[in-house]
Amino acid sequence: MESLATRAVPSQARKRKFYEASSAKPTRVPIDPKRRKRQDAREISAQTAESAFRDGQFDPVSFVNSREYEIRSLLRSMNSSKNAQRKRAFQSLPRELRRRTAAHNPNRAPKRVRETARKELTEDNTTAAPGSRQMATRGLGRTRSYIGSKSSRYRKRQRHKTWLPTHIWCAKRARMVLKWGFSLVETPNLKCYRPTYRAATQDACIAVDTSYYATILLVGRERDLKKSLAKFLPPLDFAVVGRSVVSGESVRSTWMYEEGGWPQKPLAPVQITWCPINSVDEMEEQELRNVVLRVHPASWDDAWKVAAASAAASGCVCKNLRFEVGSIELIGPRAADILRALLNPNIDLDGILVDGVKYSSARDPRLSSFHLRTTIPCPPSQENTTNQAESLFSANCRIASVKGQVSQKTLNSRISKSGSGGAAKSATVTRIPFVLMREILGVLGTQPSSGRPHSETLLSHRWSILLPWKWVRPFWLVLMRMPGVRLGGLKELEQLTLESGVGYFPTDFPSTSAGRVEALERTQAQLNRLERLSTMKTKPSGKKSESTLLIGSEAKGGYPWGEVLDAGRHLTCEEPVFWQLTPDSVRLFRKSPWSMLPTSISSGIFTAHIRVYGRGNIDSNAFVYTFSGEAARLVPRVLLQHARDGNPIDNVLETLDGENGQLNGNGHNSAPVYSLAGFVIRGNFGFRQARPVAIAALAWARTHESEPGVHQEDCFGGWCILQNKGSGIRRLAQWNAV
Structure with a gap:
């Protein structure tokens, strides 16, 4: 190991080799290929005139031949330099x-x-491809008629899955995947990892069709609804006791539990919205209120059973609004401007705070194209909020708006008549009810840590618009034609949640029922990939069996948590029961004394966001080691010392090993310096932090007991070490609970 004196070298002395003074010939810096191409194109070959003057005599033939060569070289150089950087249209x-x-x-x-x-x-003398515009139009119309017909072949394709309203548009522009009973967009066909981050943080937005979220409607008296919600929500949740939530001014994102199962039996994140009281509604006379629940489809079966049972026990009515209410999600700084152009230019979006909700209606978005705005003068539509509180969640209003929807052919005919002097009033009569919500980025119900830096920009631009199911496609087609809107899928949502440091359900919550299923599916996909690679390329038998055993040990429960909590104990015949700590429970328990915590807290697992110091790749299922209390206090001092001395960050762990005098419990200290605390779920390079980031699942017992006194007032976190499986390279990192 290097000594501190050896590593304390000024940063000016650590330069690249070709900058150091040396007696050897300096290495020539290679020229950019584009620059070399431009230089070669501009070079003009020439011949000397010595051959034309021999022995004092002038040879005109040789002189003319030399000048002819130079003229041809000049013309060739002019033509090549003209087309050197030329691009096709x-x-x-x-x-x-x-x-x-x-x-x-x-x-x-x-x-x-x-x-x-x-x-x-x-x-280029190239024959253009024959046009087939008329045939394509006819085929498109036939496809649309097949989609609308109940007895069409497209209905047969949905026997084992369901298409979203935007499936036909997305299927030819993105890779589709079958998940949770839906055919969903996994990722666009174009390479979009870096453009996705730029669109979500700089000057655009990401549009995602989230109609796969399930919608549940609870109808009953306010007192009965609170009793029903209290059965599957945490105690004294804001969805029950919050004044702004109950009045309908804001939306509440929390977690749903089994009836009486708090905190050990979480089901899924849930978004709860109380519809405001409408004075002109008939429901006011009966003192009935509506509560809307939105749940991820991965936990739909369990959530529906719990909601229906609690509603029946409290005297409320539980309605299933799946395939009746759809939604579109926009993420990015331009989301508000795009929504204003899509819905109504006069709508007030600046007054909607985070977790705010707005009820209104809009006209057909297909009438808002540039051509119609310039050819058909129409008065500016005023924002209509009268009697809109219950319209979207009223079956009569939804059916009326869908019946008023006209086809594109009929709409074009009415537009042509209005352009020639006719009236197009019938095309603008239909009003589409919608609900607009502004939320933080991440999965519904997951809140970021209040002390996390570098997350303000991403967390302030997430809008969701709820629409009738049949109206999602017209809004989507107009939306995707607007400048600055990019298509997003499941991978884009995972990427943005990873950048923001929040959890993505169900992937990042492996101890829930839906998270276990997701972990098994990903493990099986990785196993299938290794099997395909083994058949394609010949590998040593030892590596094949090692990879198979590596995944086989995790195939039963997703992650080998027995190695974490049973380390140092005697293994029993019965497997330990692990349960998921939700973000709300983590924030509550970290401030509570140990005597007030549940008895089973030692087997709790929570989700954390990890930032790596230095370079390197983070693999899935990588090991996460936490420091002991004494070793954790040395990390800030050693980091500051390395920053002052100009030493590379990769040598911090070597310095820490020398300062502690031991590694893995071998030394003068009685307790081990590092202890296995969890595993990495997913990781990648974070553009905002400019360093590798990851989401990991950590054990409460290994983190809460190992680092006393290092947690800040507003953030539950600490220092850790990451090590990929099968690798001896260790990396220093910092974790924070999501």
Whole structure:
């Protein structure tokens, strides 16, 4: 191990080799390929005139031949330099506007570059692809009629799954995956990891069809509804006792438990919205209120059983609004402006605070295109909030709005008549009710730690709009034609939640029933991938069996938690029962004395966000080791010392090992320095932190007892070490509970 004196070298002395003074010949820096191409194109070859003047005599033939060569070289250089950096018309387009056949069919390119594409085909003597616009239109109309028909072949394709309203549009632009009984967008076909982060943080937004979320409606008296909610919510939850939530001014995101199962039996995150009291509604006379629950489909069966049982026991009515209410989610700084252009330019979105909710109605979004705004003068629509509190969750209002929906063909006919002097009043009569919510980024019910840095920008731009199921597709088609809107899927949601440091259900909560199923599916997918690789390439038999055993040990429960909590104990025949600590429970228990905690808290598991110091890759299922109390207090001092001396951050662990005088319990201390605390669920490079980040599942007993006194007032966290399986490289990191 290097000594501290050896490592304390000024940063100016640690330069690259070709900058150091040396007697050897300096290494030539390679030239950029584009620059080399431009230089080669501009080079002009020439010949000397010595051959034309021999023995004092002038040879005109040789002189003319030399000048002819130079003239031809000049013309060749002029032509090559002109086309050196030239791009085709379709290559000048952004990646999201490129099409596979745009190189041979100018009609598939945008209008602004269509003439340039035709000239390029003429110069290259390339035959343009024949147009089939009429046939494509007919086929599209036939496809739409098949979708609307109940006895069509598209209905047969949904026998074992359900298509979202935007499936036809998304299926040709993204990779689809079958999850939770739906055919969902996994990720767009284009490479979008870096553009997704830029759109969500800088000057655009990400649009995701979240109609797969289940909607449950509870109807009853306010007193009975509170009794029903109290049976599956935490004690004294704001959804029951919060004045702003009960009045309908804000939405509450919390966790749903089995009846009487708090805190050991969480089911899933749930979003609870109390519909405001409407003075003109008939329900006011009967003192009836509506409460809307939105649950992730991974826990739909359990959530529906618990909600229906609690409602029946409290004298309330429980209604299933799946496939009747859909939703679209927008994430990004331009989400509010895009919603204002989509719904109503006069709508007040600045007054909606975080966790706020707004009820209103809008007209057909297909009438808001640029062509219609410039050809059909219509008065500015005023925001209509009268009698809209119960409209979206009223069956009569939803059916009336759907019946008033006209086809695109009929709409085009009415528009043409209005442009020639006719009236298009019938096309603007229908009002579509909607509910607009502003929330924090992350899964419904998951709150970020209050002391986490670098999360303000991402957490302030998440909007959800609830619509009738049949109206999701028209709104989506208009939305995706707006500038600055990008398509997102499940992987994009995982990426943004990882950047923000919040949990993504059910992946990041492996001790719930839905999380165990998700962990088993991912483990099985990894096992199948290893089997395919083993058949494709010949590998040593030892590596094959090691990989198979590695996954096989986790296939039963997702992660080998017996190695964490049973380390140092005698294994029993009965497997220990592990349960999930929700973010709300973690914030509550960390401030409570040990005597007030549940007796089974030692087997609790919670989710944490990890930031790595230094470089490196974080693999799934990597080990997470926490420091003991004495070793954890040395980490800030050693980091400060390395920063002052200019030493690389990768040598911090070596310094810590030397300061502690032991590793893994070998030394003068009685307790071990490091202890296994959990496993990494998923990890990647975080653009906002400019370092690797990860989401891990940690054991409460290993973190709460190992680092006393290092937790801050507003944040529950500490220091840890990450080590990938099968690797001896260790990395220093910091964890914070989500």
